[in-house]
Amino acid sequence: MIEVKDLKKTFRVARREGGFGEAVKALFHREYEEIHALDGVSFSIADGEMVGYIGPNGAGKSSTIKVLSGILTPDSGKCTVAGRTPWRERRAHVKDIGVVFGQRSQLWWDVPVIDSFELLKEIYSIPAQTYRKNLDELTETLDLSKIVCTPARQLSLGQRMRCEIAASLLHDPKVLFLDEPTIGLDAVSKLAVRDFIKLRNRDFGTTVILTTHDMQDIEALASRIILIGKGRILLDGTLADIRRGGEHIDETVAELYKKFDV
Numbered sequence: 001m002i003e004v005k006d007l008k009k010t011f012r013v014a015r016r017e018g019g020f021g022e023a024v025k026a027l028f029h030r031e032y033e034e035i036h037a038l039d040g041v042s043f044s045i046a047d048g049e050m051v052g053y054i055g056p057n058g059a060g061k062s063s064t065i066k067v068l069s070g071i072l073t074p075d076s077g078k079c080t081v082a083g084r085t086p087w088r089e090r091r092a093h094v095k096d097i098g099v100v101f102g103q104r105s106q107l108w109w110d111v112p113v114i115d116s117f118e119l120l121k122e123i124y125s126i127p128a129q130t131y132r133k134n135l136d137e138l139t140e141t142l143d144l145s146k147i148v149c150t151p152a153r154q155l156s157l158g159q160r161m162r163c164e165i166a167a168s169l170l171h172d173p174k175v176l177f178l179d180e181p182t183i184g185l186d187a188v189s190k191l192a193v194r195d196f197i198k199l200r201n202r203d204f205g206t207t208v209i210l211t212t213h214d215m216q217d218i219e220a221l222a223s224r225i226i227l228i229g230k231g232r233i234l235l236d237g238t239l240a241d242i243r244r245g246g247e248h249i250d251e252t253v254a255e256l257y258k259k260f261d262v
């Protein structure tokens with residue numbers, strides 16, 4: 001389903017010290033720094049897997065998700081999702097994937113959530129019957145009936161996240177990319193989101209790639225864990241493999257980051 005082979009992406013960023021003098025100097029002479037966000041990333045993920053993609057800040061997680069969702073073009077390497085190269089076949093590709101970025105919204109801010117859903121129906125050319133069926137199902141399972149007529153900006157974080165997840169699934173995607181889906185949520189909302197993702201994977205066979213710093217999310221959802229650091233895959237195994245390092249997942253993962261010096 002997902003094949004990633006030797007993906008590389010380097011960003012070139014202007015570098016300068018703070019202060020007025022340095023700003024003037026930078027007008028005449030710019031220094032650049034190369035950041036190897038992805039430095040030869042390879043993995044494959046089968047249909048229906050739930051994978052936790054973890055790593056410290058700046059490791060390359062979001063860059064990977066952006067490549068997989070077609071937003072970012074790598075410098076080199078191969079990547080196919082359901083047989084398509086995401087950045088080359090974007091139109092067809094977006095129909096196969098759902099994406100939730102916990103820190104960003106895909107809902108139109110000032111209009112009722114249901115209007116955003118209707119817009120997505122048009123964007124993805126979802127047949128009326130499929131849309132109705134999915135909307136009813138998602139409204140029921142994510143408990144949206146009281147909030148879909150509210151503009152996104154008036155929703156609490158937890159309410160908005162439930163709407164974001166629904167928005168990402170209206171078109172029946174085969175793969176779901178979740179980037180920090182429970183960030184900032186209270187305990188009850190976190191459990192609700194986790195339960196929903198688990199059921200979606202079990203009942204619909206949706207492949208899920210979950211990026212998070214919340215190790216409880218990983219424990220609850222991921223049977224396989226891929227660890228990335230400094231743009232390289234450092235470990236690819238089961239939760240049990242990682243557990244061998246100790247009982248407490250946060251400490252075990254922190255130890256791993258230390259061991260790999262990332």
Ligand SMILES: Nc1ncnc2c1ncn2[C@@H]1O[C@H](COP(=O)(O)OP(=O)(O)OP(=O)(O)O)[C@@H](O)[C@H]1O
Binds near residue numbers: 011035036057060064
């Ligand atoms: N558009 C960009 N321009 C320049 N550098 C970038 C850009 N996007 C990412 N980077 C750099 O690439 C590296 C990997 O970033 P990425 O966002 O993939 O990390 P991450 O693992 O998702 O981190 P976090 O957990 O903090 O969200 C970082 O050093 C980041 O500063």
